[in-house]
Amino acid sequence: MKKILFVTSEAHPMIKTGGLADVSGSLPKAIAQLGQDVRLLLPEYQAIHITEPVRHRCRIRVFNYEVEIRETTLPDSTVTVWLVNCPQLFHQPGNPYVDERGQPWANIAERFTLLARVAAEVAMNRAFLDWHPDIVHCNDWQTGLVPALLSLEASRPATLFTIHNMAYQGVFPRAMFDSLGLPTMLWGLYGVEFYGNLSFLKSGLGYADWINTVSATYAEEIQTSAFGCGLEGLLSHRRDFLTGILNGIDSEYWNPETDSYLAANYSANDLSGKAVNKAQLQKTLGLPVAPETPVLGLISRLVEQKGIDLFLECLSELVLMPLQIVVLGSGNKSFEQRLQQLAALYPGRIAVMVGYDEAQAHLIEAGADIFLMPSRFEPCGLNQMYSLRYGTVPVVRKTGGLADTVTDALPQSLQDGSANGFVFEEISPGALLETIKRALLVYANPPLWRQLQITGMQGDFSWDVSAQRYLELYQKFC
Numbered sequence: 001m002k003k004i005l006f007v008t009s010e011a012h013p014m015i016k017t018g019g020l021a022d023v024s025g026s027l028p029k030a031i032a033q034l035g036q037d038v039r040l041l042l043p044e045y046q047a048i049h050i051t052e053p054v055r056h057r058c059r060i061r062v063f064n065y066e067v068e069i070r071e072t073t074l075p076d077s078t079v080t081v082w083l084v085n086c087p088q089l090f091h092q093p094g095n096p097y098v099d100e101r102g103q104p105w106a107n108i109a110e111r112f113t114l115l116a117r118v119a120a121e122v123a124m125n126r127a128f129l130d131w132h133p134d135i136v137h138c139n140d141w142q143t144g145l146v147p148a149l150l151s152l153e154a155s156r157p158a159t160l161f162t163i164h165n166m167a168y169q170g171v172f173p174r175a176m177f178d179s180l181g182l183p184t185m186l187w188g189l190y191g192v193e194f195y196g197n198l199s200f201l202k203s204g205l206g207y208a209d210w211i212n213t214v215s216a217t218y219a220e221e222i223q224t225s226a227f228g229c230g231l232e233g234l235l236s237h238r239r240d241f242l243t244g245i246l247n248g249i250d251s252e253y254w255n256p257e258t259d260s261y262l263a264a265n266y267s268a269n270d271l272s273g274k275a276v277n278k279a280q281l282q283k284t285l286g287l288p289v290a291p292e293t294p295v296l297g298l299i300s301r302l303v304e305q306k307g308i309d310l311f312l313e314c315l316s317e318l319v320l321m322p323l324q325i326v327v328l329g330s331g332n333k334s335f336e337q338r339l340q341q342l343a344a345l346y347p348g349r350i351a352v353m354v355g356y357d358e359a360q361a362h363l364i365e366a367g368a369d370i371f372l373m374p375s376r377f378e379p380c381g382l383n384q385m386y387s388l389r390y391g392t393v394p395v396v397r398k399t400g401g402l403a404d405t406v407t408d409a410l411p412q413s414l415q416d417g418s419a420n421g422f423v424f425e426e427i428s429p430g431a432l433l434e435t436i437k438r439a440l441l442v443y444a445n446p447p448l449w450r451q452l453q454i455t456g457m458q459g460d461f462s463w464d465v466s467a468q469r470y471l472e473l474y475q476k477f478c
Helices: 019-032 108-123 145-150 174-179 200-207 216-221 232-237 272-284 308-318 333-345 358-367 383-389 400-405 411-416 429-443 446-457 463-477
Strands: 003-007 037-043 055-062 065-073 080-085 135-139 158-163 197-199 210-213 242-244 295-302 324-331 350-354 370-373 393-397 422-424
Touching: 003 019, 003 108, 019 037, 019 135, 019 463, 037 108, 055 108, 065 108, 080 108, 108 135, 108 145, 135 145, 145 158, 145 200, 158 200, 158 463, 174 197, 197 200, 200 232, 210 216, 210 463, 216 242, 216 400, 272 295, 272 358, 295 308, 295 333, 295 358, 295 383, 308 324, 308 333, 308 429, 324 333, 324 358, 333 350, 358 383, 370 383, 370 429, 383 393, 383 400, 383 446, 393 400, 393 429, 393 446, 422 429, 429 446
Parallel strands: 003 037, 003 135, 037 080, 135 158, 158 210, 210 242, 295 324, 295 370, 324 350, 370 393, 393 422
Antiparallel strands: 055 065, 065 080
């Protein structure tokens, strides 16, 4: 049995801003179910949602802070959660990365340096918890200093650093390195320095014993200048210690047969409930209840990475077609405003909800016919897997985890039954529009469309397979 300290900045359902929380809330549970001892470490933010009993474990002094470690349990699991309670840094309104006005925390480097220091103390069994991990599993730039700090320790545990998105790097001026009081031996070309700045992400990539990312295709892509964000040289250098493991999804929470958010449950054997959800979605959003009209859904951060600009360029032609469009998301204010303007201009054709609503997200996945993910890059992506599970056929760009999960509906793949969606490669509005048109042509053929739906719904995107691969990776280097 391996003892694993899983360090993260967010974990669903306790605190969530994106896909990292979904992974951090699901993967530790799946690994625990394989008989491993997993403990989760994350900050106790003011916005954290705690439903299980909490107890005090210890107090430690870390750098200039008095820190309490409190213990609870990840809901619906046996996984122990250790909360880093430091009111001075974490007890302010906002989310892990921005304040209540949406501005990045001025002290964000201090916040996650403290998390790294606490992780190192726990990992070295100096936090009075009487537990010593074999592996410290770090996630994204917020935990990037953990492998660096542990590299200075004798008889330390092994370290794994998972990249969920290379675009977020945690880069700060050199003066920040000095003010954080980090050991000077960590500074330099082969340390945490990145073109004269401090890079938390580079720290994780350089010091971890092993690196992995969240799909096999993304593991290859990040070794190129197009996707490496300036760190492709380091990643290529460390390619023998780099693995891609596709994320899974919480197949109990995202299950159309039992989903309590839905107007009607359904399965691959009986898709009739999907039409009920479509009608409910249309009614809820003020769209005409039209069973034959295809509904295109999009749930996303409204940023260029997600191809929202490509989608916006297509809308002037899409609104001329017999279809309805549903959008849920937030992000770039100009994208939000443009979408809201188009929804006002075409009230029976486009419905836009700015923000995020869990119930609406589930209803869109169940009620839409087609799901759009025109991402410029997508390390793994989860919504295309949710869509496949809900019989909502995805239209995606061929990148990262989208390429690894969606098989394009071409003559050969339709014939052999492997097709489950539609894929385009060129980053252009025209390529997206033509692929949507292809999807609409197949939608007009109900037996063929049903075949796509069932193929998608029968795919195994649970954490079972992915967790087993993580366990094999742990055993490989520890």
